[in-house]
Amino acid sequence: MLNSIEHHLISSLLIASCLMFNIAAYAEQSPTGDYVEAECITCHEKISAKLVTDWKTDVHGRNKPVAGCTDCHGTQHENAAILSRQDETCTQCHGGTQASVAHSYSTSKHGVINRIERKQTDWSKPFRPGNYRVPGCAYCHASGGQHNMGERMNQIEDDNEHSEHNGQARQAMRWMCQHCHGPRFIRELQNNGQKMLEIGNMKRREAEAILQTAKKTYTPEQMTKMTKLFTALVEENVKSLYLGIAHQSPDYQWWHGHPAIDGKLLRIKGELTRLNRLKAHKKTKEVSSSSE
Amino acid sequence: MGTRYVYIPLLILLILIPAGRYYVSWSKSGSGAGLYSHEWQPEAIQGYWHPKAFYTSVKSIVGEYTGEECVSCHEAVTPGIVSDWRQSGHSQPANNQGKVYCSSCHGNDHQNLHLPTPEICGGCHTNQHDQFLDERRFGFPSHALAMERAIDAKHFVDKPKSEVTACLQCHSVASKCDSCHTRHRFSAAEARRPEACITCHSGPPHPDDATYFASAHGQRYLKDGDNWDWSKPLSKGNYEVPTCAYCHMSDGKHQVADKPIWKFGIKQVNPLSSGNEIKRQQWIALCSDCHEADWSADRLREMDAERKQAWAKLYEAEAILKSLRSDSLLHPAAGERPPYPNDWLDSLFPREHIGFLEGQASAFYNVSPIERDYFEMWYFDNLGAYKGAAHGASSFVEKGHAGMEQALSKIKAEAKTLRMLGESEQRKTGKRSAPGEHWLKGEYTEFNKEHN
Structure with a gap:
């Protein structure tokens, strides 16, 4: 029976020591001064190559880098980690505080506490269990030196192509949750989130099937309204649902999520019905005018 | 002869009253909770939102532990919550009171193990708990009645339970105290901040956050509130x-629903009823911190006028929908789409539900597009305008009314x-x-259809 406690203890110690190792590496005397991107990379390729390769795999650094070292860490070494730990660093590129990706977090309980206590928070502390009251963007997505943010992100679709990655991503995310929450709570919350998201995917597929049916009869021009509705269903509502689940915002799961998807779905159905009716109406009009 | 007029109704009453009570208690005895408890089963996560009904303890660890033992083990297992507790009043009690440990x-x-319900918190915090329970007398919407209202909603019962988990997360404000006093700090200071409310009071039907932050009051809070x-x-x-909290919980009273005249905004009320006159005076007294009584009375009258305009628009839309319903022109009509949720009468005699009194709140899916247009007008545009008027954000009043006009x-x-x-189809065929x-x-x- 004590296995479970031991398991917790060992795993917590393991995470703690991994994090401390990272921190020790960072804390080594490093030269001060203004740095440019190339200098960071040249040096870090030697002392922490994984950071650089992870970043190059990640969407931030892949192909044409959209966010480099100094964008998140600044140009001064002593502030490098302090800057990157704070949400403002992320939101400056991710659409600001009102974009759904940030707003779904800032309205969650984590986000609320983070906002209220941000002035009292000691951002120089490493992301170690017990150091922060709530997680912010970087705590979950980048702690432990993770520079490939996609690693811990569950994809919206859970089909054959994504399910293996999704399982690993959720597993990786559990480590952060465990700093405060019990294992059953985390497991059940994730399980429910998966099911809630899958129901969103069901609604999307139902809408997609209607579009497929409509395609057999109608031209893309006639289907403009229907296609627009479907795009909004996917890009706004299913995305909100996904963000609501990931960032624990009941409002995004619900009012921006499921009932919003319901609305789009029934309007897509209504659009097919309307096209069918207008077509039949036109036909009867033609028949009646030719017979007159 | 005449006595039968007494004893027959009496006999009927004697049978009907216990039968009714038995039926209600039976209806609440199923696998779910609430009036439709026989219709649904909870998802495992719902034990955390409605602990009294669904929480069961984890069985992995054996033994009885003292408070200090809990702390010393959880310091390693879940250090975040222990650190939170250490900074809480429970760990640093005032007036030489004993510490409140995990085990308490x-x-x-x-x-x-159990998850603390309001009764457990009320064991020490009697005043707050009594006030919280007393809120029930103000009816719905109120925090104290939130859970039963959620689980008795027909769409909640009808939809797959993992889809509607978010409902319970917010409505759990009735079943546990940490919605506002988050665990394990349980800070009153935190609950006083406007942000403490926004996890639930945000989004299209209740933009309390956005309307407050846009108001002159909210702008000053955003600028200086941290200090x-x-x-x-x-x-x-x-x-x-x-x-x-300053307005809705003045002097820390936990009857949050005590004063709103227009309540949720989803039905029309008589703002001049004697009960509402008392509420009006309470508002004026509250605003008198800074504002003159006449000024505050004018603001409240403006809100009444705004509500009157809103309801004129809503009733106009309702009348159009009802006339389409009378002429069987809604398309698809009830009967041509999945039935109104959890309503056996609706499966036998299908009927579209239009307006608050007919159950508009559950008519947002499986309805025709025009009915959904009305739902959004009523639930989103109308409520946005109302919250704008109530919280002093004129841009939301304008936006809400423009939205209603457009709808x-x-x-x-x-x-x-x-x-x-x-009509043309009817003529032809x-x-x-x-x-x-x-x-x-x-x-x-x-x-x-298969899963609820």
Whole structure:
């Protein structure tokens, strides 16, 4: 029976020591001064190559880098980690505080506490269990030196192509949750989130099937309204649902999520019905005018 | 002879009253909770939102532990919550009171741990708990009645339970205290901040956050609020501007629903009733921290005027929908789409539900587009305008009314098309066309039929 406690203890110690190792590496005397991107990379390729390769795999650094070292860490070494730990660093590129990706977090309980206590928070502390009251963007997505943010992100679709990655991503995310929450709570919350998201995917597929049916009869021009509705269903509502689940915002799961998807779905159905009716109406009009 | 007029009704009453009571208690005895408890089963996560009904202890650890033992083990297992507790009043009690340990609220026996319900918190915080329970007398909407209202909602019962988990997360404000006093700090100062409310009070039907932050009060809070002393009680003179809790929980009273005249905004009320006159005076007294009585009375009258305009628009839209319903022109009509949720009468005698009194709140899915237009007008545009008026954010009043105008024109145009098509079909074929199989089929629609 004590296995479970031991398991917790060992795993917590393991995470703690991994994090401390990272921190020790960072804390080594490093030269001060203004740095440019190339200098960071040249040096870090030697002392922490994984950071650089992870970043190059990640969407931030892949192909044409959209966010480099100094964008998140600044140009001064002593502030490098302090800057990157704070949400403002992320939101400056991710659409600001009102974009759904940030707003779904800032309205969650984590986000609320983070906002209220941000002035009292000691951002120089490493992301170690017990150091922060709530997680912010970087705590979950980048702690432990993770520079490939996609690693811990569950994809919206859970089909054959994504399910293996999704399982690993959720597993990786559990480590952060465990700093405060019990294992059953985390497991059940994730399980429910998966099911809630899958129901969103069901609604999307139902809408997609209607579009497929409509395609057999109608031209893309006639289907403009229907296609627009479907795009909004996917890009706004299913995305909100996904963000609501990931960032624990009941409002995004619900009012921006499921009932919003319901609305789009029934309007897509209504659009097919309307096209069918207008077509039949036109036909009867033609028949009646030719017979007159 | 005459006595039978007494004893027969008496006998009927004697049978009906216990039968009714038995039926209600039976209806609440199923696997779910609430009036439709026989219709659904909870998802495992719902034990955390409605602990009294669904929480069961984890069985992995054996033994009884003292408070210090809980702390010393959890320091390693879940250090975040221990660190939180260490900074809480429970760990640093004032006036030489004893510490409140994990075991004080969760129990000692690890095989039979419980999640604290309001009753457990009320064991010490009697005043707040009594006030919280007393809120029930103000009816719905109120925090104290939130859970029963959620689980008795027909769409909640009808939809797959993992889809509607978010409902319980917010409505759990009735079943546990940490919605506002988050665990394990349980700070009154935190609950006084406007942000403490926004996890639930945000989004299209209740933009309380956005309307407050846009108001003059909210703008000053955003600018300076971080520097105010939030340890002060919510009493006159302690805060520069009012916040959510300052107005709705003045002097820290936990009857949050005590004063709103227009309540949720989803039905029309008589703002001049004697009860509402008392509320009006309470508001004026509250605003008198800074504002003159006449000024405050004018603001309240402005809100009444705004509500009157809103309801004129809403009733106009409702009348259009009801006339389409009378002429069987809604498309698809009830009966041509999945039935109104959890309503056996609706399966036998299908009928569209239009307006608050007919159950508009559950008519947001499996309805025709024009009905959904009205739902959004009523639930989103109308409530946005109302919250704008109540919280002093004129831009939201304008936006809400513009939205209602737009929805009304759309409903009028759509009604015209429905009438034209329906009447022409009736003339040609003797009946209105069928809306198509796709209203009753499809992956989610069929899944929902089987899963609730």
